[in-house]
Amino acid sequence: xxxxxxxxxxxxxxxxxxxxxxxxxxxxGEADPAPxxxxxxxxxLLRGNAVTTILAxxxxxxxxxxxxxxxDDDVQESAVYFFARPGxxxxxxxxxxxxxxxxxxxxxxxxxxxxxxxxQIRPLTNxxxxxxxxxxxxxxxxLAFRVGLFNIGARGQMLVGAIFAAFFAFNLDLPMWAHLPLxxxxxxxxxxxxxxxxxxxxxxxxxxxxxxxxMLNYVAYYLLLWMIRTxxxxxxxxxxxxxxxxxxxxxxxxxxxxxxxxxxxxxxVVVIIATLIVWWVxxxxxxxxxxxxxGENPFAARAAGVSVQxxxxxxMLFAGGLAGLAAMNQIQxxxxxxxxxxxxxxxxxxxxxxxxxxxxxxxxTFAAGILFGALKAGSFSMQAQGIPVDIVLVVQALIVLLIxxxxxxxxxxxxxxxxxxxxxxxxxKAAKKAVTA
Numbered sequence: 001x002x003x004x005x006x007x008x009x010x011x012x013x014x015x016x017x018x019x020x021x022x023x024x025x026x027x028x029g030e031a032d033p034a035p036x037x038x039x040x041x042x043x044x045l046l047r048g049n050a051v052t053t054i055l056a057x058x059x060x061x062x063x064x065x066x067x068x069x070x071x072d073d074d075v076q077e078s079a080v081y082f083f084a085r086p087g088x089x090x091x092x093x094x095x096x097x098x099x100x101x102x103x104x105x106x107x108x109x110x111x112x113x114x115x116x117x118x119x120q121i122r123p124l125t126n127x128x129x130x131x132x133x134x135x136x137x138x139x140x141x142x143l144a145f146r147v148g149l150f151n152i153g154a155r156g157q158m159l160v161g162a163i164f165a166a167f168f169a170f171n172l173d174l175p176m177w178a179h180l181p182l183x184x185x186x187x188x189x190x191x192x193x194x195x196x197x198x199x200x201x202x203x204x205x206x207x208x209x210x211x212x213x214x215m216l217n218y219v220a221y222y223l224l225l226w227m228i229r230t231x232x233x234x235x236x237x238x239x240x241x242x243x244x245x246x247x248x249x250x251x252x253x254x255x256x257x258x259x260x261x262x263x264x265x266x267x268x269v270v271v272i273i274a275t276l277i278v279w280w281v282x283x284x285x286x287x288x289x290x291x292x293x294x295g296e297n298p299f300a301a302r303a304a305g306v307s308v309q310x311x312x313x314x315x316m317l318f319a320g321g322l323a324g325l326a327a328m329n330q331i332q333x334x335x336x337x338x339x340x341x342x343x344x345x346x347x348x349x350x351x352x353x354x355x356x357x358x359x360x361x362x363x364x365t366f367a368a369g370i371l372f373g374a375l376k377a378g379s380f381s382m383q384a385q386g387i388p389v390d391i392v393l394v395v396q397a398l399i400v401l402l403i404x405x406x407x408x409x410x411x412x413x414x415x416x417x418x419x420x421x422x423x424x425x426x427x428x429k430a431a432k433k434a435v436t437a
Contacts, residue, residue: 195320
């Protein structure tokens, strides 16, 4: 019998060549097999914005829980004898953290202690009511972001929108079907004009929108202060206090589900309509294509025939109008007894946070606004338990920090890096080798 007997060094195991697996290597000129689709899907999912956003919220809540525990009196007392009875400290930590977030949930989503179903779901309607102006102003900031403009003037645009509404609509004697939309329109127009000034100056002179919006915020604030302190302008008749007259009943948004839910009115429905409009304009209209092109690369957009200056003006008009809508949610819904110079209630700056968390997308901003509205509504229940409201602000700030720094979040949770991050790391490594060579 001829042939060879497989020995100990025979890696083929005596199998004929046709039964051996194919050898693929750079030397054979054959590419590596494609990874399984499930692996690609999981990797893309872990790289996606949704997972990053969820993990940012989770990590921020964990840090918030640590702060709640550190500021709790029972935890501090039990920590004194931690080494003697460590169980007491852990129980106190659990009770403080659970109690804090249970109060947040109870004040923002559902209150099982309510006397009836209306009382139990009132927290959810309160959250939606608080979210309405945040969403409107956040949409304005997000739309400007998509065009490459950093609009931090939502506060001034809100104040001027309130001025227009009070100056042109409060003194009218009209039925509700005419007075309410006229007041709403006046506020939107006022905010759009104030934002349009920024867009016009940016387009014509090249002035930076950050400086313009910061300065116009002060101009709008002191203009409003002067008007509410001057009899015959916006000051309430018969008083020397810096406050306007009450919003006429015919100009107020009716309650959406009746008097049992006073913080949720038809203004929220208007905000939903505004979200739909912004989504369609930015994502599905020819104007939106030009806006996104300018936001990606204004030089390439100009070379393609897009009027960059005109797009800047359009974007700031839209952004200002949406901030004006946020002001109308205040004076036609939440603050109807007359407003002062603090009518914006910090919403103009919170809108930047909402837009960042929403990734400058219409529906992302909508969801972020609801989240921040829930945090605001729940903070009152947390305060009732002795938890500082500043902890909620810390949680909000951490969410924005982590959303704005995805590489940091991926490092913390060991998520796969994006192709852009891998390319940047490879370039940095190559540059370092070139310097040391």
